[in-house]
Amino acid sequence: MGLLTPAMPSVAAPADGLIRVMVVDDAVVVRGLVSRWVEEEPGLVLAASLRNGKEAVDQLERANPDVVILDVEMPVLDGLAALPLLLEKKRNLVVIMASTLTRRNAEVSLKALSLGAADYIPKPETNRGVTTSPTFRHELIEKIRQLGGRRKKRDEPRFRVQQAPAAPTPAAVPAAPGAPSSAAASPAGSVLVTPRFRAAPSLVPSSDGPAIELRPFSTTPPRVLLIGSSTGGPQALIAVLSHLAPVIERVPVLITQHMPPTFTTILAEHISRASGKPAREGVDGEPILSGRIYVAPGGRHMQVARQNGTPVIALDDGPLVNFCKPAVDPLFVSASKMWGAATLAVVLTGMGSDGSRGGVEIVKAGGSVIAQDEASSVVWGMPGAAAHAGICSAIMPIEQIASKLVRLFSGDRQ
Template identity: 55%
Template structure:
């Protein structure tokens, strides 16, 4: 469902601490999160407030990199405080925190459209929060990644804070290092493969910043497959708003790292953005052109072929890459069903989920596009795919839509 221990590990000696403000009306929760932040050497607690009004009054003085903002609070709730916080200190990144109710999921996604960077689901009760290692791990991982925790050494897991809000900005020289994805692998003892001029497969060419790019597959796509995580809801809305009116000849299938309840709300938002039918995927459902299918939280979405048709299969296996749903099994199964007619897109997100699955797509003759670092909130997932040498293009978000439509028209440039 979310980030687990390996992806949460960041350097032991950050060169600059991430400044954190905690805003929650619960004394227990506010104190607990504040203590977690204070105990982490990569973080610095600069403010702790019981409602949004106090946070708004203090933010210009405290200058936090990240504000962990509760939704339901007296005097001034999180949604009311959000635009005022950004107005008083525009450099802050807002991380919404809410329990897993449909109402809070709707508010959290609305907050993303109003300028929040991401959200983190809270357990239902104070006692669950106190004992939930997963919540603590995911919360601290997101704070570090979005807030821009920088460590010494080559394995770095951070966001491009200066450009995180500028979707569509130009690529940066840092892209070639894919630091965020490498940190998760290093923490887990893995050594992800990276493509270099010496090791790149036949058919690759050197792209910007030394990234090895593959040639686009020769087959015209019959399905658009998208994987995303941190920053994904905003990126998905922007992308589907652009391509929705034209995407009637193929299905769009999406795995976004999200818990249950949130994915249903996301599907509703994408329907409004795209003008296309959009819903959580159902087990056994036949995939139809012109429809959007969102992997439901807590399940893996895979594809299989029955009687010559693509059919959705939801599985309840263990998390993959610490995520459920995960992109890797989704992409791998799609490669088996669509082969060379699969077009995958990897958008902003923490970790490296999707890179291994993307390899299956390109090995089957399909193609992969990845969002570039400068337009990503966190360049983990797309960075890992870029460094693996499986991408045909690594481009800003505001160029992905037009690129997708050209590929579906049969163009290969």
């Protein structure tokens, strides 16, 4: 089952600036609770509270919601069956699927993304869990605000990335104190490489703030590919990895997608089918090898460590980072220490700023960062934060990222 779906059109802003929310869930406790949360939030309006997908389809025009919270499992008409009918009636409707953490529901939620759902949210297993979980409430309201309030201008993005002019002859940059000038490659190509040259950065005009700085790509050939993503990430990952076989054959690929347990298991299976390469959740202590894709397991941070001279996966059950577990920053930071200037990272669509701090460390080590552009992102939070931090060497549409990566891993340094 594929995850790739056409980019959703912009959501028109309600005339009064409020976001209208429809809650669809057959569980009366959950439906009532979520409805009350919506009513208590400034800027949100409860458009309807309904028991099943059929009621949602029948009342869509009257309620005219901007966002629908759609339960997966319901009688009469379930969430997956109702989704295409809702989107057929209102093309720019934002639908957030809600489901418990079972394998079947994970499959259904990811399938829903391929059918046009904007995102999903995992529900606690019991009604009591829903009632007592501040994390679920926070995440749900944040998704409603971010997705319902987005104002993507596809025909006129907020800034345009221009090709940086050819850099002058670069000046040498001394190696970091105590760092070796060269090292023998390990089986996965995992050596700490210091940058040899650094050209002056270029500035990209921005209409919504200070100019965005684009840095030159590292002159050191990349030996690992890191990817961080969140909201909209499953679709974006498939869009990139399905065209990345030449890169995956040469280097290891490590991915952190904000997802709960079970969902990451299913995501890895989808990635494996789409890419034609082995992909699975990372296992603590396993060697990191070229030709393989490692996905951070839900509920644990995935990092990189060295064991007997070989890079290995290191899983961490520590506290949330950037309100997430797994988080992108721990992966990026640890990888920057392992591969140095040979590190190449991509920050894809997602809420928040996860990945920026780790991206800074990658750039400090001489590596490079690419961000997805705003127009093709479901939410331009994570990639936008990286772009405005001045750590990116390219900011580009999702459909161009794979070909750019293939060129970079083939020797292109522009």
